[in-house]
Amino acid sequence: MKRFIPYSFLFLFFIQFLVGCSKRLELTPQDQISTNAFWKSSRDALLALNACYSSLQYGFNYAYDDGSSDNAYAQYPWESNATYISAGNVDPSLDAGYNSRYQSIRTLNYFLDNIDKAPLDDATKGRYIAEARAIRAFVYYQLAAIFGPAPLLKSSYTDPLEAAAEPSPQAEVLNFSISELQAVADILPVSYASGTGNEAGRITRGAAWAMLTRIQLHFAKWADAVTSAQKVMGLGYQLFRVGTLSAADRSDDFASFIDFANDADKEKFYKGMASYEQQFWAANELGNKEIILSSQAITNSSYEWGNGLNTLLPPSVLGGWSSITPTQSLINAYWNRNGTAFTPATPAVRASNFNDGNPNASFYSEFKNRDTRLYASVLFPSVTWNRYSDGFTFSWKSGVNNNNSKIGYNFRKLIDPAYVATEWDGAQDFPIIRYAEVLLAYAEAKNEVSGPDAAIYTALNDIRDRAGMPAIDQLVYNTKEKLRDLIRNERRIELAGEGQRYFDIRRWGIASSVMSSIFDLNNSRVQERTWNDKYILMPYPQSAVDRNAKLASVQAAKGY
């Protein structure tokens, strides 16, 4: 008996042990690929490359950047930083895009460090690497532009603590971006045929040169910018133009706002309007030669892959949230229809004319015979938009109303009226770089290098003409300074809502004069704005400084 006891114990545990061990404890995730099992095929390489493109997604968020400038007001502080930045509440508690950009860098560096393992022919491999290096260069440019000095990580880390690097000076980061783009631009194809591995939307040669153009322009490397822009201009890009007008294109009657000289004048207006407005529509994406780089969106994908601007921009009655709305200052910037500068009424006069939603005739005089792009970009009281909602007339009054503009205007630009049914569901792509920007950059840089010349006028007139506007009066804008002012205003209105103004007011040094409080049509203050020159560069987020002590001294040097 005494022996029986220990033996029976042993026997039972032996059985249990078999049960335990025969079912292995080796359990691996069924939704992840083991790092060691990856990089075995050309498809693996393509999948890893695709992930690099995630940093170009959700481009519609660039529209919020206009809310940090004098172009627009982003009314909801929980949607973006723009509300705080425009008010002058800039401190390290906000993250102006630091974390998300280093997340992109991680994916990009991982790709670039491992692509050599994949079995690919040299040409394909070379192109894939070029795409990723171009995207990485663009991300670093944005970091340098927003934050100034930034840690420059050129390869993956093994220990994440290695990533807490000393920030490199802004110039060094920019030089890295520029040299990377210059190294890869001509490896990239001019266009992609579409299909697996050759999808439209990948980085092209034109995109790389256009990125260079933007970077060089931003940092006043005027001659280089001219060269880069010329490279793009030699690649066959064109401004988008509508050939023939449909009845729908004429569905809004602007006769009460514009004194058409004749039918040809009317035709010119509607064509200009359609050409400017419809370049952003999904229906025209295929073969749109103006698009150099875009952030693509599709329909019926609920929140995930739609262009949110269809919900963020319109007023409540059209199902929108009025998240980003144009300021009076932007309205004032649009030219008169004859190309001359517009002289606005004083806010007090305008308020009295507007009479809180019961305007008199004088109120409308401010909306008469203006730049076509005003009508294509902005909804102002009593303007119609039949294409979006038949019979819709925009109206505005102050008071208790949800998801409406606080100023009195909404954007019309960048909204595709084909997608009105479902929240967030716009299939129109957001243009990250379009040809008009390159033309404007060329004009600005060339003017800085050598003053007015025919090539500059040609570039600018192309933009004017597409919008149905007259050519520039070369007799008036005949000096570098006068032309500079024109180019700056032209750039503001042409690119309104596309996120460019944020950097423009900083690089031109005009932010302190334009970032002033904004008012509604009743001349009641909507947002108090203050400016401090340190806002030219955003602070690193406090959480980043806490975790990388090397940022602290630079942060202090930036004034935060």
Next chain:
Amino acid sequence: MKLSLFFLLIALQVSAVNYAQETINMKAESIDLKDVFKTIEKQTSYRFYYSEEDFGTYNPIFINAEKAGISEVLKKALKGTDIKWKIINKTKVVLYKNREQLLEQIMMPVKGVVVNESGQPVQGASVVVKGSTTGTTTNDKGEFSLEVPEGVTLLVSAVGFIEQEITVENQSINIVLKTTEAKMDEVVVVAYGTQKRVNLSGAVNTLNTSQVINRPVTSLTNSLQGLIPGMVVLARPGDVGSDIGSINVRGRGNLGTSGPLFIVDGVPVTAGDFARINPADVESMSVLKDASAASLYGSRAAYGVILVTTKRGKGGKAVVNYNGYYGAQKATVLPRWLGSYDYAVLSNEAAVNAGGTVPFKAPQLEKIKNHSSLDSFPDTDWYALALRSSAPITEHQVNVSGGGTTRYYFSGAYFRQGSLIPDKDLNRYSFRTNVESQVSDQFKIGANLSYIRDHINSESGDLSFVSLNRVTPLLVNKQSNGEWGSMNGGVIDATLAADNPVRKLQEGGRNSSTGNRFIGTLNGTFTPVKGLNFNGLVSYNNFNSINTAFVNRMDPIPNFITGAPLNSTAVTVNQLTENWQNVTNFLSQVTGSYEKSRNHHFGKLLLGSSYENNYARSLRAVRKNFVINDLDDIDAGSTDPSNNEVSGEIPNVTPSGIQQYALFSIFGRFNYSYSEKYFFEANFRADEASRFAPGHRWGYYPSFSGAWRISEERFLKNSSWLSELKLRGSWGKLGNINNVGNYDFYDGLTSGTVAILDQKQQDGVSPGKLFNPTLSWEKVTMTNIGIEAGFIKNKLTLQADLFNKVTEGILLQDESVPAEAGLSSSQYPSRNIGKVQNKGIELSVNYTDRIGELRYSIGGNLAKVKNEILALSNSGTDMLTGTYYINRVGEAVGSFYMYQANGLFVSDQEVAQHATQFSGTKAGDIKYIDQNGDKVINGDDRVITGNDVPYFNYGLNASLSYKGFDLAAIGQGVSGVKVYLANEASQAFFNGAGVKEYVLGRWTAENPDPNAAYPRVLRSAANSQNLQLSSFWLFNADYFRVKSLSLGYSLPGQVLQRARIKGLRIYLSSNNPFTIRGDKKMKDFDPESASTRASYPQLKSYSLGINLTL
């Protein structure tokens, strides 16, 4: 099969004679046994009792007896057979083959007296033969008499006393009933076994199950509130099915979830399984709190173990119990929103405060006040329109138990709980079968099956309480023409019209969710020799759930002014979503134990091993564009690929996709005691887990404890006032694995749609969460000192524990990883960083006594935990978590971190003198304290402003009974707790929301009260200076709440006997009837609600029920 069915009783009429020297003469060559008995009966007064069937089969015998005694004759006659006999009451001869046959036959008169511990008679005590209806009650002297078979068990019970079982061996029995609270002799379920309470050396609390049954409570978890010191039950309000509560034992040991391990009948189950157990099925519940008690559960025991044993068959004839109640639930408190006139007046004030124009001019205000233009200026009470004022709650439970060598317990319950949301309710069906069979002297096998089905069905669309809080009283619900409202304060408001919660409820869609929980267990015990036991157990636990939601296509609401449809108010695409989830947990386990006592020494050894494998899988399918809204089959939706969506992940559901883990364990325990006076126990467990990389998989958990029953020492043994005194202490290590992801050690890449190129979704592969191959367990070291005492014959009992619990290597997402490493918050590596200490004291006191027939007991318990974070990560000491909280070394988990508000600014002059706040700050705005004195209010001025974890908890309970009446109350409270009510929940006009009543006490220029309840009113767009996270929006969430109140009447035994009913009790019961709250400012939120912007209300309920025993 009942043996008695085969008996044919032969009983002859007997007249008593002198039997002392009765002798028998018998001589026969070949006589049947039956005839032997008959002959003896003729000659003597002996009478034979036997089963004819059993004795008909024996061969005729030869017998020769002269003047022989009965024993001599029977010895001869039955020689060589397996028949035994016994003479009872001198004349009754029972022939039997086994003991049970004997017992069936021996009826003997039994007399007895039932007294209480102080020797006084207990009147009206019920004395019943166990498993039968035979029984009686005691008279006023406590006496009873019965005729019962010898050896049966009597159940003696009386209100206020512990039920006692007594085996009848003598004709005279004296029974001493102990009062309910004197539970020192109680047997307590411990890890892998049971132990007498007096022998325990670890900290274990047991539940008095009578406190959880018959209450209109939505989950077993919630019914435990306030009952056990150190066990915090958070009963957060929630809609049906999500109001099941959560448990924490002895403080938050880590920074994530610190939930206990639940073991039901030896099988680990989820908190959701536990919460849904039918309370009437619970036989006993033990809460293992210290390392000694819990360490046998090793890697999952760090935050306590709750052991539940469900009821077994008690043996004997079937006993049927029925319990049913019907009740109504109401909100404890609803948010109090201002009506439209006050709303409009404050809107104007807000506009003026912001320097704008007044939105409601005098004529409009007039219309609002007079209700004269309801199509433009209504006065809508959205809570009244959207919610029912009360919802029914009802439950019916039946159980049957009994048996002989095979004992059974069957139970079924139906629970139905209506939601305050119309047309929505929960139906819960629970079934349980516990069967045990003593197959032979050495083998016992048993099976436990339980199945619980929760079905929530809502014919209403989804109700968002955020939306309900956002609609304003000036929004029309229905216009006078019968259309849904489109007017808000005189203007068309498409946004709020589309958000109309009443329309969404009535026309928005429908949804349902079904959860099926099955647990099947087979266990066997083998006892080769006394003291040696082997036990094997195999179980499968399966959770299967399906949720469906249909979002209806809805027509646009017409613009009330123009009649044109407001397109944005339409829902153009209908869609059906189905989520399916299945989780199985397999367990196989063997244990062996051997115990031996010699002289004063007692020793017991237990060894065991277990293997567990958990597999979870989920699937989500969506289709859009159904032809009509009424179809439920997903195949009826459009087959166009763009209308289809399939995913393994279900939002907000864990585990999601495929998740698997396995655990192999070996464990053992050694007990030693000397003379029931000194106790020692050692435990050890080793766990091997699949969640770690090879080489890091084993974790080891030892513990030791000892106890000294001082009251057994000679110098105290005869003390009149001290009945029991025990000191105990323990030390040990525990682990926690629950915060480790299943695959955090794994170096893998994630895949999925990453971008749109070519106007199509493109798949991509990228590095995901940073893996950590050196990951290990959270290790808890716990020391416990406890004292248990009973005074004045255990009328007063006391239990107190002091503990120190240090959690090391807390698994945290290492947020100290530099931002430049490019990890999103879900990709931070899991690391063993962080250290938290919980020091605490727990105390429970009970006093039970009687005054005449009035018996009463009162008890109280409290627990105070001091929680401190000792370390967090490699670098940096703060971790902001969620929106409101910070984890900071030296502070407690759950600390609010924000600006410290210091009243309101009285004047613009004061604003100017104060540290610079925000650009819009004016008089009447919140004043934040400039903590660092740098004259600027910024992130550096944030401080810890309170905590939302109840570290101080107390409970009170009282019961009294008089004759058939009983009354019981349970109260529970917390202290030192705050709640952050953000956005709509506290802030007027938040993003267009309504205004709560307490805002009327706002700051105004006319009454510049620095301590006003609310700052100057502003709409949220102009109010960022006040909407900053600050202690101004923290509200006091202290409370004391009567959780349960019940009044019952039991019909007297005499009445019941005539109706052949064993027991009938009628009762009234209430849950959450009264609350005393700490908050004096807003007063319209429930103090048990979480920090949130909107939630379903907390409920109170009243019910009427009966208990019936047959």
